[in-house]
Amino acid sequence: MYCGDDVEAVVGDVGTSLSKFGLAGEDTPKLVLPSIVGLRPPSTKNSKDDVSAASAVLGDLWHRKDLEVARPIEACAVSNWDALENIWSYAFERLHVDAKSHPVITSAASCFANDALHNAASRDGEKYLEMMFECFQVPAFYMAKDAVLDSFAFGRSVALIAEIGAGASRVVPVYDGYALERPAQYSSVGCNQLSEYLEHLVVTSKPETMTVRPRGTFSRKLNQQTGMLETIPLSEEFTTPPAMPASYLKFLKADLFRDMREATCIMSEIPLEEHQDSPMHGQKALSPEPLPLEITEQQYELPDGQTVVLGKERYAVPEFLLHPKNFGGAVVKNEQHAAAAAKVMAKGLHRMLYDAVHLCDADLRRDMLTNIILCGGGSLTPGITERLHAELTRMMPSTFKVRFTTISKIERQFSVFIGGSILASLGSFQQLWVSKREFDEVGAHALCADRFN
Incomplete structure (x- = not known):
């Protein structure tokens, strides 16, 4: 047991897309940065004065075209422990705290419905303990399920958490501070997949051939005769420029389509025409005769000055959350998306909510339905709450x-961090910390099995 009343705890939430850090008791995180690490390629020169002498670059300094990009989290599991360690080290430095003097609380993904990810999360918990106690030598540590932290953020003892993250979507019932394992639902469809679908539509659905150039892959030059800026690709074949690693180019394109999706996409009030199936047995029809969707076009200017006009694509991308099977069938034609499409589960978010409620005990169902919390980056899509409510x-x-x-x-966006900040501030929580002494006596495996599963 560790009592940390005297010292503020460090709260960290390392997600697939963003990492959030701060101190217990704060309303919002002090530090928000992309969950990526820039890795310096092998250098032929030995220059002590060069910034690239560092093996890992994070935060504002990582925007350099000669760096490989590594992600610590992929699909709710840790994929690169060195990158994760670098992010935590950077967070302690930016927060101006000594890790040896502050307990740490972080989140663990609630992936009960996926056995492989659930087992991976258990193994990650053991490595997390070892990293915190052996590498950073923190005095105490705790991991809480992200769904539980979401419920704490909004003061709910009973809640149905629907989180649309970058790498996946999850629906987890929470009761009295515990995430219920049996009714939990999981889908590999997240914001990253939505952005990939938008890329697929923009590149393939337009009548004219369009080359999408992210920042850094071209230069602009003023034409003295016309007075217009001309775009000059850095590579004639538009492949990776010599100084830009493929992982960096991939990140640039993903970030471009993420911004395009967030700026233009909207969830329609009614299903798209191809999804307007007849209601299932026991379900109510949306209307006697479904009305056609009124398409509103919106323009998006690419970094090189080209303009993309998005019409039906604006509505088709968020619809993927409700009809992932149709998306997989369309994208699997594109070889580069075949692997992602193969992982798509043919269960929409509204169906995940429905199944989670019905797998709960009968006396909990009404409370779950009246306390639905929609969170995560994907929940910021305009119209999604109203559509899910209707469905x-x-x-x-x-x-x-x-x-x-x-x-x-x-x-x-910050519900997991806010919940961790609240939880670590409670006096009744202090007895739940795992201390360094417990770690040395019991070991990581036994502690995870007893405290974090």
């Missing part, structure tokens, strides 16, 4: 009321 209301009997908790954008 779930149609699927449930009329005697059940569906209510989504009203949440601000900041709370949606």
Whole structure:
């Protein structure tokens, strides 16, 4: 047992896309940075004055075209422990705290419905303990399920957490501070897959051939005769420029389509025409005759000055969250997306909510339906709450009321951090810390099995 009343705990949430860090008791994280690490390639020169002498570059300094890009988290599991260690080390430095003097609380993914990821999360917990106690020598450590932290963020003892993250989507019922394992739902569809689908639509669906150039892959030069800026590709074949690693180019393209998706995409109020199936047995129809969707076009200017006009694509991309099977069938034609499409589960987010509720005990179902919390970066898509409410209301009997908790954008994006900040500040929580002494006496495997599973 460790009592950390005297010292503020460090709260960290390392996600697939963003990492958030701060101190317990804070409303928002002090430090938010991309969950990527720039790795310096082998250098032929031995220059002590060169910034590239560092083996890993994070934060503002990582925007350099000669760096390989490594991600610590992929699909809710740790994929690169060196990168994860670098991010935590950078966080302690930027927060101006001594890791040896501050307990640390972090989040663990609630991937109960996927056995492989659940087992991987258990192994990750053991390595996390070893990293914190052996590498950073923290006095105490704790890992909490992200769904539980989401419920703490909004003061709910009973909640149905629907989180749309960058690498996956999860629906987890929480009761009295515990994430319920049996009803939990998991889908490999997340914001990254939505961005990939948007890329697929932009590149293949337009009548004219369009070359999408991320920043750093071209230069702009003023034409003296016309007075117009001309785009000059750094490579005639538009492949990776010699000084730019492939992983960096991949990140640039993913970031471009992420920004395009966030700026233009919107969830339609009704299903797209190809998804307007007849209602299942016991379900209510949306309307006697489904109305056609009114398409509103929006322009997006690419970094090289080209303009993309998005019409139906704006609505088709978020629809993937509700109809992933159709997306997989379309994208599997593109070889580069074949692996991702093979992992797609043919269960929409509304169906995940429905199944999670029905797998709960009968006396919990009404409370779950009236305390639905939609969070994660994907929940910021305009119209998604209203659409999910309509779909779930149609699927449930009329005697059940569906209510989504009203949440601000900041709370949606940082809910896991906020929950960890609240939890670590509670006096009743201090007895739950895992101390360095316990780690030395019991070991990582036994501690994870007893405390974190």
